[in-house]
Amino acid sequence: MTDDTLAHRAQHATRTESVHLPPSVAPTNHGHTTAAxxxxxxxxxxxxxxxxxxxxxxxxxxxxxxxxxxxxxxxxKVLQVLGYGQGGAQTLARQAGAAH
Known part of the structure; x- marks a missing residue:
């Protein structure tokens, strides 16, 4: 019979958690785009x-x-394709202009 109590599991960790980070930093506009x-x-x-x-x-x-x-x-969708969505050229240009 194995000891499957919470105390035993806390003291004898059997696996580790892996961290999955995004490949790049997420946009800072939180989806506040013209298309959205x-x-x-x-x-x-x-x-x-x-x-x-x-x-x-x-x-x-x-x-x-x-x-x-x-x-x-x-x-x-049309506005997103034209660059007014998340990561689009128009949205990035507007953000760059607002940063100055």
């Missing part, structure tokens, strides 16, 4: 429109809100 804010604002507005459509029992308004949410996702 645009996506968030448009998707939230679309959700509000869809919710009003659901409450008012107007199917066309609910579907319009869903379309606005989808448009927000597409717009955010």
């Amino acid at each position: 804010w645009t996506t968030t604002i448009v998707v939230v507005l679309g959700a509000v429109v869809a919710a009003v459509g659901m409450v008012a029992a107007l199917a066309w308004l609910a579907w319009s809100g869903g379309a606005v949410m989808l448009l927000g996702l597409v717009l955010g």
